[in-house]
Amino acid sequence: MNPDPVSSRVRENLRQHVDSLQLLLELLQQEQAALPGEDVSALERITQSKAAAAEHLHELGRELLPLQATAMAATQEWAEVQSLAARCQAANAENASLLDIRARTVRTRLQILRGGQGPSLYDRSGASSALGSRRLGLA
Numbered sequence: 235m236n237p238d239p240v241s242s243r244v245r246e247n248l249r250q251h252v253d254s255l256q257l258l259l260e261l262l263q264q265e266q267a268a269l270p271g272e273d274v275s276a277l278e279r280i281t282q283s284k285a286a287a288a289e290h291l292h293e294l295g296r297e298l299l300p301l302q303a304t305a306m307a308a309t310q311e312w313a314e315v316q317s318l319a320a321r322c323q324a325a326n327a328e329n330a331s332l333l334d335i336r337a338r339t340v341r342t343r344l345q346i347l348r349g350g351q352g353p354s355l356y357d358r359s360g361a362s363s364a365l366g367s368r369r370l371g372l373a
Contacts, residue, residue: 247298248311254294255318258287262325269332 261284268276 244298244301245311247294247301248315251291251294251298251315252311252318254287254291255315255322258284258291258322259318259325261287262322262329266325266329266332269329269336 261280265277265280265284268280
């Protein structure tokens with residue numbers, strides 16, 4: 235009995251999905267490691283690689299869409315694709331949170347250095363006070 239060509243196309247597409255998602259997950263992990271050190275050149279390289287991997291996944295998804303019913307029948311491969319995709323989403327969300335924290339920190343520091351009022355804090359008595367209520371760097 236000859237193998238179904240649609241089924242073999244689906245399995246090959248899913249295998250490529252797994253490979254691409256594993257690469258994307260690795261890139262997201264590299265990005266997470268590079269974020270605290272602010273290694274701009276590494277982050278730029280990783281961002282370009284992530285964009286290429288995402289584009290490849292998009293193309294694979296377009297090919298898979300008309301064959302989706304057959305893809306779901308290939309349960310092991312489909313489950314692996316879904317699991318890796320969920321891990322990539324979680325890693326991407328974590329990296330976005332790290333970037334958001336970094337951006338807020340930079341904005342607050344700039345605001346303080348420019349003499350603006352910093353974030354509100356509470357003192358020991360519970361009264362509100364403002365960090366940066368005095369200008370820094372004035373002689």
